[in-house]
Amino acid sequence: MIDWTSIVIVFVEILVVVGALLGGVSIMTWVERRLSAVIQFRRGPNRVGPFGLFQPIADGVKFLMKEEIVPADAYMPIYVLAPGMALTTSVFAFSVIPYGPTIELFGRKIDLVLLDMNGGVLFALAATALGVYAVVCAGWSSRNKYSLIGGLRSSAQMISYELALGLSIIGVLMVSSTLRPTVIVEQQAGWFWNWNVFGGGQLLGFILFVIAGFAETNRLPFDLPEAESELVGGYHTEYSSMKFSMFFMAEYVAMITMAALATTLFLGGYQIGIPLPLEGWPLWILQIMAFVTKVGFFMFLFVWVRWTLPRFRYDQLMNLGWKRLFPLALFNIFLTGILVAFEVI
Amino acid sequence: MELVAFVVLTALALVSGLMVILHRNQVVAALSLAANLVAIAGYYMLLNAQFLALLQVIVYAGAIMVLILFVIMLLNLPEEARKPGTGRVQAGLAIVLAAAFALILGWALIRATDGGGYPAASDTFGTVDSVGQMLFTNFFYAFEAISLLLVVAMIGAVLLAKRSVEP
Amino acid sequence: MTPQAILIVSAVLFAVGVVGVLTRRGAITILMSIEIMLNASNLAFISFSRLYDQPDGQIYAFFIMTLAAAEAAVGLAIVIALFRLRESTDVDELNLMKW
Numbered sequence: 310m311i312d313w314t315s316i317v318i319v320f321v322e323i324l325v326v327v328g329a330l331l332g333g334v335s336i337m338t339w340v341e342r343r344l345s346a347v348i349q350f351r352r353g354p355n356r357v358g359p360f361g362l363f364q365p366i367a368d369g370v371k372f373l374m375k376e377e378i379v380p381a382d383a384y385m386p387i388y389v390l391a392p393g394m395a396l397t398t399s400v401f402a403f404s405v406i407p408y409g410p411t412i413e414l415f416g417r418k419i420d421l422v423l424l425d426m427n428g429g430v431l432f433a434l435a436a437t438a439l440g441v442y443a444v445v446c447a448g449w450s451s452r453n454k455y456s457l458i459g460g461l462r463s464s465a466q467m468i469s470y471e472l473a474l475g476l477s478i479i480g481v482l483m484v485s486s487t488l489r490p491t492v493i494v495e496q497q498a499g500w501f502w503n504w505n506v507f508g509g510g511q512l513l514g515f516i517l518f519v520i521a522g523f524a525e526t527n528r529l530p531f532d533l534p535e536a537e538s539e540l541v542g543g544y545h546t547e548y549s550s551m552k553f554s555m556f557f558m559a560e561y562v563a564m565i566t567m568a569a570l571a572t573t574l575f576l577g578g579y580q581i582g583i584p585l586p587l588e589g590w591p592l593w594i595l596q597i598m599a600f601v602t603k604v605g606f607f608m609f610l611f612v613w614v615r616w617t618l619p620r621f622r623y624d625q626l627m628n629l630g631w632k633r634l635f636p637l638a639l640f641n642i643f644l645t646g647i648l649v650a651f652e653v654i
Numbered sequence: 655m656e657l658v659a660f661v662v663l664t665a666l667a668l669v670s671g672l673m674v675i676l677h678r679n680q681v682v683a684a685l686s687l688a689a690n691l692v693a694i695a696g697y698y699m700l701l702n703a704q705f706l707a708l709l710q711v712i713v714y715a716g717a718i719m720v721l722i723l724f725v726i727m728l729l730n731l732p733e734e735a736r737k738p739g740t741g742r743v744q745a746g747l748a749i750v751l752a753a754a755f756a757l758i759l760g761w762a763l764i765r766a767t768d769g770g771g772y773p774a775a776s777d778t779f780g781t782v783d784s785v786g787q788m789l790f791t792n793f794f795y796a797f798e799a800i801s802l803l804l805v806v807a808m809i810g811a812v813l814l815a816k817r818s819v820e821p
Numbered sequence: 822m823t824p825q826a827i828l829i830v831s832a833v834l835f836a837v838g839v840v841g842v843l844t845r846r847g848a849i850t851i852l853m854s855i856e857i858m859l860n861a862s863n864l865a866f867i868s869f870s871r872l873y874d875q876p877d878g879q880i881y882a883f884f885i886m887t888l889a890a891a892e893a894a895v896g897l898a899i900v901i902a903l904f905r906l907r908e909s910t911d912v913d914e915l916n917l918m919k920w
Contacts, residue, residue, distance in 0.1 A: 384682075387682070387685065426704060427704055427705075427781045427782065428704050428705055428708050428781075428782055431705075431708040431709075431712065431782075432708055434708075434712055435708050435711040435712045435716065438711065438712050438715070438716025438717070439692075439711065439715065439716060441716065441720055442685070442688060442720070445720065445723055445724075445727070446685065449681060449727055457727065461724065461727060461728070464720060464724075465724070468716075468717065468720055471716075488782055656822055657822065660822045660826070664826075664830055667830065667834065668830075668833065668834070668837075671834055671837040671838075671857055672837060674837075674841060674850070674853055674854065674857060675837060675838075675840055675841035675844065675845065675850075675854060675857075680847055680849060680850055683850055683853060684849075684853065687853045687856060687857065690834075690857065690860070691856075691860065694860050694863070694864055697827065697830075697864055697867075698864075698867055700822065701827070701867055701868060701871045702871060703867050703870070703871065703879055705879070706867060706879050706882055706883065709883065709886060710863075710886065713886055713887075713890060714856075714860075714886060714889070714890075717890065718856070718889065718890050718893045721893060721894065721897060722849060722852070722853065722893065722897065725849060725897045725900065725901060726849055729900075729901070729904050729910065731847065731849070731910060734845065734846050734847045734850065734911075735846065735911075736846075737844075737846060737913070744843070744844070745840075745843075745844045748839070748840050748843035748844050749840055751839075752836040752837075752839040752840045752843070753836060755835075755836055755839065756832045756833055756835065756836035757832075759832040759835060759836075760828065760829050760832035760833075763828040763831070763832060763865060764825050764828055764829070766869070767824045767825060767828065767869075767872060769825075770824070770872070771823050771824065772822070772823070772824060772871060772872060773872075773874060775871065775874075776874055779871065779874060779876070780871075780876075780879065784876045785876055785879050785880065785883070787876075788876045788877070788880050789880060789883070792880075793880050793884075796884060800884055800887050800888070803887075803888070803891055804887065804890070804891055806891075807890075807891035807892075807894050807895050808894065810895050810898065811894040811895050811897070811898035812898075813898075814895070814898035814899055814901070814902050815897075815898040815901045815902060817905075
């Protein structure tokens with residue numbers, strides 16, 4: 310009656326994905342601090358273990374043991390829900406991304422994707438759109454003028470760049486004729502010039518997606534809403550200890566999700582880019598590693614850009630989103646439409 | 655399994671709907687409406703209408719509700735006062751009449767279904783393909799008209815909300 | 822899950838929206854109750870579309886969604902313009918045309 314094996318498989322997959330995401334977050338805290346130290350010509354954490362590798366553990370223990378300071382007249386139901394909303398929506402957005410090929414384990418075929426929907430790309434966009442609520446709720450429920458300003462700025466920025474994000478994806482959808490991420494990745498098999506960013510003619514779309522992805526996750530150069538020197542902490546000023554760490558984790562998970570979306574849509578997902586004469590497990594392990602490498606490259610890019618570029622002023626940011634990225638994304642759709650109509654791609 | 659999802663979604667939809675019309679604080683009412691919209695999107699998913707469910711989340715819950723929340727927060731609206739004087743009579747009458755209307759509406763809707771259950775969904779029901787095909791062939795004029803309507807609404811909203819320029 | 826159950830939910834939600842419009846004082850809350858009514862009708866459309874296996878109901882729901890977006894934008898702009906004049910969004914205070 311009930312197929313217990315597939316239920317168990319789904320649960321194990323969920324555990325693997327959530328574990329990998331949160332593990333990735335802790336690795337990212339170490340990478341961020343060491344890489345920023347390299348860029349800034351200093352050392353970074355090197356006390357807690359060899360090369361400071363146990364620093365994330367120290368950070369985790371710190372977050373667990375810190376005293377929770379809650380403002381006296383914060384609106385408690387929403388104040389408590391906001392960090393949870395942030396983390397939940399970020400993890401949801403990752404569930405449609407294929408992080409590996411269809412593997413065969415104990416005679417069963419398992420798709421390495423949590424949710425293989427017909428409208429998968431839209432699902433990722435929808436989950437990202439719901440993440441705006443966490444920011445708005447956090448800013449408002451803290452009953453703090455600066456949090457409110459930071460929250461409203463941040464959510465205005467996020468919904469403005471959602472436009473550019475969604476429109477830059479349309480080029481890929483036109484080329485692939487489908488919204489399923491698994492099919493999009495399968496269409497980019499073979500040599501690396503089959504990837505959508507090269508052979509699919511989506512270089513402009515890729516650049517727009519990456520820029521919009523930076524803005525969606527509130528990362529520098531678009532992080533005025535949480536600018537440390539101006540608004541203290543923006544929407545998460547009044548949060549401490551575990552709740553703050555949930556926002557922190559949610560930001561890194563959102564970064565990983567954007568990176569994973571970019572690799573799936575533009576860089577060929579788990580495809581290696583070189584056709585290898587391998588079958589079965591060696592090929593599958595290489596493909597999963599290829600996916601992890603591409604996402605890792607984007608993480609490196611995120612950290613690199615953060616410590617290199619100065620911050621945008623808020624009106625410059627909105628100007629960029631509405632007056633430059635949005636027309637460019639429309640132009641990209643137009644261009645891709647012409648190229649697809651004349652069967653160039 | 656489906657029944658559990660249906661019961662949970664119904665509870666969420668009804669509770670959040672009641673919170674919208676009952677809670678005094680307008681921000682909480684707006685957030686309850688967002689929860690209501692997500693519950694309705696869950697209904698669409700249960701009914702196999704995947705594209706509409708995702709559109710509901712992206713457009714309704716992700717854009718319209720954020721706009722409403724923005725306006726409430728920017729205008730810094732206080733908690734709503736109750737209607738004075740005959741407000742209770744008015745509210746009571748409203749509830750009675752709305753309940754009667756719901757009964758008639760429900761009876762009319764159920765009569766339109768001929769009492770059957772849902773047939774098994776076809777593979778292409780609710781996918782982006784089928785909706786898109788219909789949208790760009792049969793409903794093409796309506797599609798163009800509604801895009802024109804959106805442009806007009808945008809221009810109207812910007813003009814109405816603009817501060818008048820001091821000469 | 823039967824069509825009848827979903828249609829009952831749709832009718833109840835519509836009634837909830839009607840009570841909201843008739844009872845509340847804030848202009849924005851009235852707008853939100855109107856959104857509930859539109860959603861209830863969307864739910865009925867999609868339920869029927871699934872019952873008869875035709876995509877028409879979904880197209881109508883799509884258009885209603887778009888219309889609701891346009892209406893919310895313009896409605897909120899009017900509320901903002903009104904707020905600048907009256908310093909409050911209370912609809913009971915819009916009584917300049919009373920005799």
